Amino acid sequence: MPPKALLQKMFAAAVDAAQPRHCLPQHLPPPPAGRTLVIGAGKASAEMARVVEQHWPAPLSGLVVTRYGYKVPCERIEIVEAAHPVPDQAGLEAARRILALVQGLGEDDLVICLISGGGSSLLALPGEGLALADKQALNRDLLRSGATISEMNCVRRHLSAIKGGRLAAACHPARLVTLAISDVPGDDPINIASGPTSADPTTCADALAILQRYAIDVPPQARALLESGRGETVKPGDPRLASSETRMIATPQMALEAAAAVARAAGVPAHILGDSIEGEARDVGTVMAGIARQVARFGQPFSAPCILLSGGETTVTIRGDGRGGRNVEFLLALGVALDGHAGIHAIACDTDGVDGQEEIAGACLAPDTLERAWALQVNPRERLANNDGHGFFQALGDSVVSGPTLTNVNDFRAVYISAAAVPPP
Structure with missing residues (x-):
């Protein structure tokens, strides 16, 4: 399964795991x-x-x-x-x-x-x-x-x-x-x-x-x-x-576990890094890029191919006048830090279908994302400085629009490091 399709399937599974029809009836009192x-x-x-x-x-x-x-x-x-x-x-x-x-x-x-x-x-x-x-x-x-x-x-x-x-x-x-x-x-x-x-x-x-x-x-x-x-x-x-x-x-953990099961069924190991990660979205994106690079280059702490999953609720300190969104800000910072690193894909979405104040759940990132942005004269660093993650990914056609999901277990982030990212011995 292509990386983007797998990541989107995992997001759908995370949302589905938190649907009231699955998780509510057994908790009703008499x-x-x-x-x-x-x-x-x-x-x-x-x-x-x-x-x-x-x-x-x-x-x-x-x-x-x-x-x-x-x-x-x-x-x-x-x-x-x-x-x-x-x-x-x-x-x-x-x-x-x-x-x-x-x-x-x-x-x-x-x-x-x-x-x-x-x-x-x-x-x-x-x-x-x-x-x-x-x-x-x-x-x-x-x-x-x-x-x-x-x-x-x-x-x-x-x-x-x-x-x-x-x-x-x-x-x-x-x-x-x-x-x-x-x-x-x-x-x-x-x-x-x-x-x-x-x-x-x-x-x-x-x-x-x-x-x-x-x-x-x-x-x-x-x-x-x-x-x-x-x-x-x-x-x-x-x-x-x-x-x-x-x-x-x-809970967010239940959603991450459902997504991990989808990855493993597709033959890709999945590792949950945490369900309660907080901090500035762009800082979390930069740190996650460093972890992904370590996996790709040294096989630490996990061997590629693998998927790194995380949840929680990051924050965005508004400095610019862009359209915001903490998930797309995370993803754009991740992309800038990876700088087109081969074989690394990612998705970041809010499980309620609304990232920030936009009717957009989040977006997908691919190794060629920055290259395509520069070809369209869309500057990723300027968009990040302006808190305009939604504008950036929408210009590339990489937004994820789910519509109202009727549930909410916070942010969903998945970084896929494929075998292609590992250098030959």
């Missing part, structure tokens, strides 16, 4: 004596809701919010669409309605909360004294700052009226079962959609320190909320969370 209410937020939440409906043997109702374009038909659970990655009024209204739905529940009732990546933006209910515009401005600044996802979510939790365990506390005394698809390094539930149903050990002081670290301009109302401690989240040990549990139904 029906309660009382009501069943389904709530949730994230790019996978609508598809998760549909699977719950298909497998639930008793009455239920509910409301989930997903990204524009990710809605699927449901009969008993209402699906609302809102904006990502910067929240909008639709997300605010959905969050307000979800919080209202869980009021007045009893001990015999069950709440099933469907959480996946993207929920931080989609479940947007500003904290005391904050306006939506305040949260939008802070979100934009955080996205451009280079802050890690855990840092961004720490700030979001402390400026929210629903995240950081607040939604779980509102469900008390009903039983709460959260079914989560992880899109974060380490699979910590507090960082998936900023943890609306998870106890939060971080503090307002932590959030302030992050904003100061990245020199982000903080609106006065937000600063007052954090400095006063009024933005504090629900902490571990809170009795309102005693009847709450979280079940991780899909």
Whole structure:
């Protein structure tokens, strides 16, 4: 199988492994004596809701919010669409309605909360004294700052009226079962959609320190909320969370293992380097190029042919005015560092189908990528400096467009070092 076709098949397998129809049904709790209410937020939440409906043997109702374009038909659970990655009024209204739905529940009732990546933006209910515009401005600044996802979510939790365990506390005394698809390094539930149903050990002081670290301009109302401690989240040990549990139904590691199985079935050894790799996308690309060169030249730490797999969530500090995308920035940096090295191919895509703010999952890299770019007078180093990975790969026709995948287990990266890359003895 040609390298590009194999890499694309592996990406498809990674996405398929995280589809709710495969990973959700076995995690459903038994029906309660009382009501069943389904709530949730994230790019996978609508598809998760549909699977719950298909497998639930008793009455239920509910409301989930997903990204524009990710809605699927449901009969008993209402699906609302809102904006990502910067929240909008639709997300605010959905969050307000979800919080209202869980009021007045009893001990015999069950709440099933469907959480996946993207929920931080989609479940947007500003904290005391904050306006939506305040949260939008802070979100934009955080996205451009280079802050890690855990840092961004720490700030979001402390400026929210629903995240950081607040939604779980509102469900008390009903039983709460959260079914989560992880899109974060380490699979910590507090960082998936900023943890609306998870106890939060971080503090307002932590959030302030992050904003100061990245020199982000903080609106006065937000600063007052954090400095006063009024933005504090629900902490571990809170009795309102005693009847709450979280079940991780899909993770980046599961997706990488599915992709590795496809490679091995094609006769190519696959090695998972990590499912939670973070850092600047261009730096990770440069390091990965060094590892690939070592494999090609010395057969260390693995012999070629082989495929190096990794996941996680890198960051991009915006310096230019290009179209961005952390996966394509990684891939372009990898290509620049490899400089046309023979026999090395790669793919880097976001498993939700959206890399950055583009409706493009990512792209593919080949040994002749830079040569073709120069022939089109497309300068790879200039495009990298301008954060324009999408513009670069789209000019070459090498973008990967999957459309909405209805799931999200973060970034998928695969580097294929073929036997041709190994010099003769």
